């Protein structure tokens with residue numbers, strides 16, 4: 001079983017889109033996938049057609065120790081892909097958990113209790129911050145994918161974020177491997193090319209080979225509670241997320 | 254003096270871009286403007302060419318009561334626009350401040366101490382979360398601008414965010430007026446049109462008339478430490494942010 005957290009403090013870089021699309025592609029390749037929504041905005045939960053206002057068993061209950069991951073998980077519209085959704089209470093949890101001894105290890109303990117046999121991949125969507133919820137994701141994962149847009153602000157944040165990740169790895173999760181994924185790449189936009197070349201020079205051994213380009217089908221698909229692979233199976237976005245799934249399967253850590 | 258917070262829990266919706274561009278347009282109209290960077294990523298600070306790693310007097314010191322807004326403010330590359338920058342320590346402050354009695358009123362008290370005569374507009378850039386820093390911004394402001402992209406996730410978060418803002422207004426800042434600004438509007442993208450029409454029906458009395466469309470010059474300008482009005486004065490982004498500045502001046506609250 002491989003646990004992959006998808007996190008970046010920078011907002012709007014396609015964390016949720018990557019988690020949803022990659023999960024669907026891995027399920028297409030006969031992998032059993034579990035998505036975990038750690039973002040209080042609950043966009044991953046909304047993507048599969050659930051309503052965070054009315055969810056009864058959610059990841060919040062799991063982090064508080066009231067229920068297990070297995071009993072909080074449920075099916076999604078994609079065959080072979082389950083989800084542990086987020087409810088509206090998750091926003092409160094960020095503050096409630098902070099300061100309790102060992103608060104950052106809650107999710108990891110629950111994943112260990114889940115056992116290895118049920119799922120091949122666990123994908124964790126994180127909020128655009130570095131609080132208790134993201135920390136739980138980074139400590140529970142064995143791999144971190146950092147989606148990043150090729151724009152000036154996102155590039156500035158990336159080096160800083162990687163520094164923080166290294167500190168977390170050193171103190172709390174020595175096995176964590178991180179990779180950077182270029183998303184929303186726009187060939188028409190000359191700043192993309194400049195920033196991408198800078199990243200290739202500065203990060204060449206952690207940059208994933210697959211690049212995800214801009215594709216409006218990716219923007220449309222969540223409105224139909226479908227991943228892009230079901231909404232528009234042959235579009236560029238579907239093909240590129242499938243290539244990402246293959247790249248991750250080939251480098252099975 | 255008018256204090257405007259720019260905030261949305263959803264990431265990547267052009268909060269920083271709006272704060273920087275709007276500030277520059279107001280300065281062009283002979284207004285004295287102060288920008289305040291409440292985001293630990295410090296993108297507004299970076300936009301004016303400052304380095305958050307080496308900043309000595311920053312907004313963090315102001316929130317802790319070590320220094321005043323006036324002594325932490327400094328000039329920016331734009332005539333008539335000053336900035337109170339963020340340093341790397343701001344990330345820690347989010348946790349340190351939480352729980353101290355009255356922690357959400359720190360910025361408001363400092364703004365009251367600043368007095369009315371120095372600046373016409375104060376613009377506050379917030380991080381993509383609803384923690385202690387954003388709360389300080391919402392309590393200190395008399396107006397809130399909520400930038401939003403016309404996409405499915407951002408629209409879902411908007412109604413939820415407005416509900417939370419109303420609760421904050423009721424409990425802590427009854428004078429707060431909020432307005433929604435459509436950003437990164439892409440005419441080529443049919444989902445934009447659909448979502449925008451939905452917003453016009455659901456929010457018509459709080460939606461600003463000005464719309465900001467997609468313009469790559471807005472994406473390029475921060476790399477040159479210039480607002481779009483200096484980098485590309487006649488581009489669509491400059492014209493539309495000037496229209497926003499006029500709309501706000503006309504409705505001077």
Ligand SMILES: Nc1ncnc2c1ncn2[C@@H]1O[C@H](COP(=O)(O)OP(=O)(O)OP(=O)(O)O)[C@@H](O)[C@H]1O
Pocket residue numbers: 010011012013014015016017018039043126127128183184185212213214215216218219220237262263264265381404405406407
């Ligand atoms: N490759 C792409 N092409 C076009 N649009 C995309 C692409 N990837 C993501 N998007 C769109 O960009 C917006 C931001 O993506 P998303 O919400 O997944 O980012 P995020 O990092 O999860 O944001 P947050 O920081 O708020 O959690 C969404 O509207 C999404 O549909």
Ligand SMILES: Nc1ncnc2c1ncn2[C@@H]1O[C@H](COP(=O)(O)OP(=O)(O)OP(=O)(O)O)[C@@H](O)[C@H]1O
Pocket residue numbers: 009010011012128151152153154263264265266267268269270271292296379380381436437438465466467468469471472473490
């Ligand atoms: N109208 C526009 N046209 C094209 N690009 C834009 C526009 N507005 C903003 N951008 C770009 O979109 C990206 C996101 O904008 P920005 O960083 O200002 O959002 P934000 O809401 O401040 O993000 P965060 O949630 O991380 O604070 C940046 O690369 C910015 O240059």
Ligand SMILES: [Mg+2]
Pocket residue numbers: 015016017039043126127
């Ligand atoms: Mg997200």
Ligand SMILES: [Mg+2]
Pocket residue numbers: 268269270292296379380
């Ligand atoms: Mg920002």
